[in-house]
Amino acid sequence: MxxxxxxxxxxxxxxxxxxxxxxxxxxxxxxxxxxxxxxxxxxxxxxxxxxxxxxxxxxxxxxxxxxxxxxxxxxxxxxxxxxxxxxxxxxxxxxxxxxxxxxxxxxxxQNNKLKEQIATDKKQLEEQIDKASNSLADAEKLITIFRDKDIISVPLTGQKVSPNSYAKVYWDKKTNSIYLDAKGLPDPPKGKVYQVWSLKLNPLTPTSLGTIDTFTADTNKIFTIDNANQSEAFGITLEPAGGSESPTLEQLYTLGAVDS
Incomplete structure (x- = not known):
């Protein structure tokens, strides 16, 4: 051996x-x-x-x-x-x-770790399903609003600083709110935000409707904004973070008048 x-x-x-x-x-x-x-x-x-x-x-x-x-x-x-x-x-x-x-x-x-991982995955999946369901519900709501015959549609065209930009306002006078579709605007530079304005034309009187602080993070680029003004036009300017008291006309990206 x-x-x-x-x-x-x-x-x-x-x-x-x-x-x-x-x-x-x-x-x-x-x-x-x-x-x-x-x-x-x-x-x-x-x-x-x-x-x-x-x-x-x-x-x-x-x-x-x-x-x-x-x-x-x-x-x-x-x-x-x-x-x-x-x-x-x-x-x-x-x-x-x-x-x-x-x-x-x-x-x-190892079995406990696997159970924890399964529980985590399940929670994430449930959150994704809830998010998708909410997104679908929001989309259906917007479709209903956009198809409402009483909704006023106001297209905003690109101006000198950004000719290719565009946006659209859907104004619901019954609820004193507008739905701004800003998909046609480029992402703002760092330190800048878009600010939405309600305009009276004679004399020209701008009223701020607020800044769009979540523009970059928002995927759909559709924003709901309160508007109790008797608006004759809407405009969007690019302003420093925090917004401005009056619009910077040199940074006017889109503008559109309400049909009378």
């Missing part, structure tokens, strides 16, 4: 760990008696296990009680083959139990 190959196979570690059948244990025990070098190797493995168990022994009662409480399983029964032959297997069996227990704890931890 090739002793080095036999040792390298790992069979002695399995023997020490008590992972073999009784017949295999007896066969290996016979070889150990026949080849002293195998006995030396077994003692070396045993010594390593003793060091392991000595280091972990102080936590053993806690570890196994936690395993039993969490997993609710019976203690593993260890069958002793021969006390005289395998006295050192007490250490090996304990070490094997420790390894198995650690694996079980690891499995519980």
């Amino acid at each position: 090739d002793i080095k190959e036999y040792i390298a196979s790992g069979i002695l570690e399995l023997y020490v760990a008590g992972s073999l059948s009784e017949k295999e244990n007896e066969e290996i025990y016979a070889k150990i008696q026949e080849y002293p070098v195998l006995l030396t190797e077994v003692k070396s493995i045993e010594k390593a296990i003793v060091k392991l168990t000595a280091a972990a022994k102080k936590d053993s009662e806690y570890s196994f009680s936690e395993i039993k409480n969490q997993l609710k399983v019976d203690e593993t029964k260890v069958i002793s083959i021969s006390t005289q032959k395998n006295n050192w297997l007490q250490y090996a069996g304990w070490a094997a139990s420790l390894v198995i227990g650690s694996m079980l704890i690891w499995s519980v931890v």
Whole structure:
């Protein structure tokens, strides 16, 4: 028998760990008696296990009680083959139990992590569904409003500073509000915001309807704005963050008059 190959196979570690059948244990025990070098190797493995168990022994009662409480399983029964032959297997069996227990704890931890991940994914999916449902409801509401025959539609065309810009105001006089479709405006530069104005034309009197602070973040670019004014026109200018008291005409992006 090739002793080095036999040792390298790992069979002695399995023997020490008590992972073999009784017949295999007896066969290996016979070889150990026949080849002293195998006995030396077994003692070396045993010594390593003793060091392991000595280091972990102080936590053993806690570890196994936690395993039993969490997993609710019976203690593993260890069958002793021969006390005289395998006295050192007490250490090996304990070490094997420790390894198995650690694996079980690891499995519980991983299972809990998986449950947490599933719960998180479920919550995110529910939020996405709610958001989609709300978006759909808002879209249906807007369609109803835009199709209302009493809604006043006011197109705003691009001006000198931005000829390609455009927007559209849907004015609901019954609710004193406008719905501004600003999809045709470019994103404002950093530190700037769009400001919406209600205009009286004779004499020219601008009234601020507020700034569009969420323009960049808003995907649909449709904004609801209160307007109780007797507007004759609407305009949109680019102003410093926070808005201006009067419109900066050099930064007038769109303008449109209400049909009389």
